[in-house]
Structures are given as structure tokens and as C-alpha cells.
Amino acid sequence: MTKHLTTAQVEHFKEQGYAFPFRAMSTEKAAEYRARIEAYEAHVGADANLSLKIKAHLASPAFVELARHPRILDAVEDLIGPDILLFGASVFAKNANDPRYVSWHQDSTYFGLSPHEEVTVWVGFTDATSENGCLRILPGSHLEPSYQHEETFARENMLAKGQSLIGVDDSRGLEMPVSAGEFSIHHERTAHSSRSNRTDDRRIGFAFFYIPTHVSSTIGRRRATLVRGEDRYGHWDEEALPTCDYDPASMAQLHQAWGQYRDGEVKGG
Template sequence: MTKHLTQAQVAHFRQHGYVYPMRGVSAEEALGYRRIIEAYETASGRDVNETLKIKGHLALPAIVELARRPAILDAVEDLIGPDILLFGASIFAKNGRDPRYVSWHQDSTYFGLTPHEEVTVWLALTPANAVNGVLRVLPGSHAGPDLRHVETHAKDNMLAKGQTLVGIDEALAVEMPLSPGEFSMHHERTAHSSLPNRSDDRRIGFAFFYVPAHVRSSSGRRRATLVRGTDRFGHWDADTLPEYDCDPRAMSELAQTWGKYKDGEVRQAADMVARQAG
């Protein structure tokens, strides 16, 4: 008995590594979250792509609340079971007429998790479509190994290192168009990417990273938030959640985690695990 997804959607995810569209919040609520995030962006004076990354939920209680929405967690539970940790959240906000893109990549190479059972929920806060740089996936890529990424550090690449899979056949890409408040889900090994925004308005999505409680960090102890069920494993320390917007204790954890991620600690750890396995 599933809680949100149909059996056919669960089967689709298992076979292809992605599923969409599901409704997480109403269109009005999505607009409300967009406004909250844009107000935060204006107040901070910085592009949210620089400040709401990897542990973006630590900036605002509203983002933690969004990550805990029952409709979202019900769908996550249908895929990974009832004991669910949120180990991260990142915004992907492209401006109108924005040349920035996301190159083909697999998160599994960079997340430092074992076993590879993470599921990403990508929640649309604006429409996401073929014109404004919708999220695209490579069906079935979750079933293969972690592939080699070239770290390009390209200027318009929105990824921390411009990490890029080479040799992907674009003709196999599947777009996952969404209306505001809808979400897609993809497995951490599913190769994904997005093109520049050719529309006049922004394209904003929030990606939430969920793991079942038995998944460990392969890069030393890290932090996460139990969002549903029971943690009988204790592999993760608790995130310092914000008690109010821009709570300095939580903001310092956000900044440290993003810094470490960008600077390669997680990647090095993932490399070590790969060497041990290989």
C-alpha cells in the first residue's frame, strides 16, 4: 500500500531512476515560498545560488517546513521507507534570459553516501519547461556505476565544480516539466542536467536530498535532520535547525558545509571509498 505514488510510479522510478509529476504544495503556496526566498535574497544582497546550497534548509524555518510537507514525505516514503533523514537541500534559481546551465552529472559521485539510496525531490517554485531550462534526466542511468566526471569549473555552470559527464547522448534525455508546486524525484545515480533559461522570468526549483536512516556518510560523521519515523541507526548527528530566519548558529553550519563541499572534502572521501571498493 503506497501513500502518494501509484504502484506504476514506484515501478517507473525503480526501472528508470526518476518519476514526475507529483503535487507537493499548491501553486499559491509555491508562490508564497518563492516570495519568502526572494525576500531573503534581497535582504542578503547575494544570489541565492551562492547562499542556499547543500544545507539551504538551515537558512530559513520555512524551508525546513517545506521539506517536511506530508505530500512530499509520503512520496519519499513510498520509495525509501518510513525512516527518513533530510541530509541536504539546494536551490537552483536561474534568472530570466540566464545563460547558466547544469551539466550532466550524477550526485552519487559527490554526496559521499553508502549505500547509494538517496532520492532527490526537485520542487518547482515557478513553472519549469523546455524554454526555461527544465530538469532533464537520462533514463536508466541509476542502474549503472558512478561514471567519471570532468571538473570543468566552467563560468556558467551552476555546479560547484562544473562537474560534467562526457559522452552523454543528448537524444536520450527526458525532460521533466512541472507546474509551480509540483515535484519530480530522481535517484542519486540518475544522470541529470538542465539548459539555460530562455524565458523572461526566473526558473526556480528547490532540491531536497533524502536518505533512509540506514544510509551512512562515507566521508566521516555529518549532520542531517530526521523528518519522518525513527532513527534506529544513529549514523548522523542532528542539524542545527534555525529557530528564526538567518539564525546565526544554523547559518554558520550552512556556510561550513557548503565550503567543505565546494572545496572537495566530500569528493576526496568518495574517491577513497571508490578506491577501497575497486
């Protein structure tokens, strides 16, 4: 008995490595989340992409609450079972008429997880369309042999290392547009990317990274937060969840985790 997805959608995810669109919240609520990202940017005086990465949920109790949203967790449970850890979260915010893009990549190369059972829930805080650079995936790539990444550090690439898969047939790319308040889901090994924003408004999404509790870190002990069920494995240490916006203890963990990732200390097979 599934909780949010139909049995056909679960089968489709297993075969194709993606599923969308699903509604998490109203357009109005999504606009409140957009305002939170923009308030953070005003607070730090910089683009949220520069720091709300890998552990972005630690910046605000509101983001942790969204990570625990029953509609999102019901969908995740249908795919990875009832015992769920939130391993991380990242903001992907493109400005109006922003040339920046995300190259084809597989998160499994960089997340340092085993086995590769992570699923990413990408929640739109704005509409994400073909014109403003919605997420694109390569259907079925989660079942194919791993691609090789080339780390380009290209200036307009939004990824930390400009990591880019070698030999992808771009014409296989499938767009996953979502309206504000909706989400898509993709598997950790599903190759994905996004194009630049060619519109006069921003495109903002918040990606949550979920794992079943039996998944462990291949690069030493790290932190995660149990968001549903029970953890009978104990592979992960607890995170310091924020008690207020920009809680110093949580922000310290966010900055540390993002620093390790950006500097290449975090890289798994």
C-alpha cells in the first residue's frame, strides 16, 4: 500500500529514476519560502547559492519543517521505505536572465554514500519551466554504468567543481517542470542538469537529500537527521538543528559540511 505515489509511479521511478510533479504546498506558501531565501541573501549580503549548500536546512527551522512535510515524506517513503534520514539539502537559485547553468552530473560520485539509494526531492519555491531552466534528467541513467566526471570549474557552472559528465547525449535529456509548491524526485545515480534562466524572474528550488537509515557514509562518520521512522543502524551522528533562523551552532555545521564538500574532502564512489 503506497502513501503518495501510485504503484505505477513507484514502478516508473524504479525503471526510469525520476518521478514528478507532486504538490507539497500552495503557491502562496512557496512564495513565503522564496522570501526566506531572499531574506537570508539580504542578511548575508550575497547570493544564497554561495553558502546554502549541502546542509541548507540548518539555516532555518522552517526548512527543517519543510523537510518533514508529510506529503514529501509520504512520497519518499514509497520509494525508500519508512525509516528516513535527511542527509542534506541545497539551494539552487538562478537570477532573472542568468546565464548560469548546471552541467550533467551524478550526485552518487560526490555524496560518499553506500549503497546508492539516496533520493533527491527538488521543491519549487518559484515555477521552474523550460524557459527559466528547470531540472533535466537522463531517463534510466541510474541503471547505467557510472559516467566519468570532468571537473571544469567553469565560471557559469553552478556546481562546486563545475563537474560535468563526459559523453552524455544531451538529446536524451527530459525536462521536469514544476509549479511553485510542487516537487520532483530523482535517484542519486540519475544524471541531471539544468539550463540558464532566460526569463525576467528568478528560478529558485530547494533540493532535499534523503536516505534510508541503512545507508552509510563511505568517508567516515558524518551527520544526518532522522525525519521519519526509526534508526536501527546508528551510522550517522545527530545534527544540531536550528532553534531560530541562522542559529550559530547550526550555521557552524552548515559551513563546515559545505567547506569539506567544496574543498573535495567529500567524494565517494
